[in-house]
Amino acid sequence: MKKKFILLYIIIFILIYAFFIEPFSIKKTYLKINENIEKPIKIIDISDLHIYKYIFFHDKILENIKKEKPDIILYTGDSIIKNTDKDSLNKFFNKLSQIAPVYAIYGNWDYYNLKMVNDVYNANNIHLINDNSISLYFDNFSLKLIGLPIYKKISYIDTTSASYTIVLEHIPDTIYYNKEIFDQANLILAGHTHGGQVYIPFLTEQLIKKYAFYLRGKKILDKNKIMYINRGLGSWYNIRLFSPPEILIITISHN
Template identity: 35%
Template sequence: MKGLVGRVSMILLVLTIIFGVYSFVLEPEFITVRYLKLSSDKGLKVLFFSDLHMSNFYSFHERLIKKIEELNPDYIVFGGDALKPNTNFDDLERFFTALCDIAPVYAVTGNWDYNKLDRVIAMYESSGVHYLNGDTVKLKGKKGYINLVGLPLNKKYSTPAKDNIVLVSHYPHAVARYYGPDPIISISGHTHGGQFYIPVLSDILLKKEYPILKGEGKFGSYRVFVSNGTGSWFHLRFLSPPQLVVLDF
């Protein structure tokens, strides 16, 4: 009996170590790509990501930039939360400057950006990023265009645009504060895809706070997509790897 208990304890210890290495070391360093085909008549590719949460620039961010460059987007859209406690702003500027060398970059406010928003906006300006706060910009493709609407963090907002509308916000539920013509899609982040995601259980436990925790779904009548983001807290991820989203129009 003692031998059996010892073997079971050893197996549990090994499984715990494997789980820890995977969740704290491996998955947070993965870079996955999700493709959304939204139309085929505009000749336009937009790359979306969110929740960078950078402390310091390191090899993961170098690989992230390289992967975005390989995907060759016409435009890059960032869904907010660039910051983490003790963010190195020089490193953050280095990252976004590199993105602006790939394609025009647009960004909205995240909740972690809010308390240092003046510094974040100044960093965006130095990097070449276009900051959107209740603004609508036309992104032109080879055969058409979309109207990108950057929703404010905590305010209601409409848009002067009449068609081809794509909403971008940090909070998934910000779409409930939008009033205007129906969008093609609303894209957001904030949830980290649960970060530590247990299928079914995470969706049930977090349903009240996050009706859509990750991926594609409906918020009222609107089509929405919630990204896993790319950064994390405690360098921990499980079944919600860092994610880039490619939207083809």
């Protein structure tokens, strides 16, 4: 009988943690890139907001980003769910855009209400680079950002040379529809997987592998390219276990 109560307490604790604690925690991850650059560039990478209503957690996200004092913010899509409150979405991106310039692409969920997403992005000067590219200049260092569309090749391939090229995609496998972009890339940033969301080693990877060839974190690909899959900020059904919301801080600096 005692063992049954212990097991029951463990299950209750896990459920409380998974529904009410971990989904509202934030894990910062740091990635350092060594390049021939005079002044460091700090970049924040976030993904998968999935906002319904603006709550304390979104203030927490913004405060953590603001503390890092980024030069730019990169966002790899999935801002909404089916019943997102537009004012809440607008409030988040308004505050985010006041921290640093934001460059974004669409996620698959954004297509449920693309008009809402576009209205909010336009109102808050969010630079949409979906199916496009842009070059930014930091003194003599050029940073090219390429935004891949979902499940297809990019419409226009910018072959302008750059000091460093970052590719934004939502679904990790999309890069393999775009060999020319892969060849250009130094760093590939993706989201979509939520890091498994409920992460049980091996089992979660087997269940999710048809959606992404790996789940989360840093991976070195062919030709020494770096790929990073962000665990994202929001979640389905507001549950996370061993896969906390993530803010990735990238620093490009001289070794």
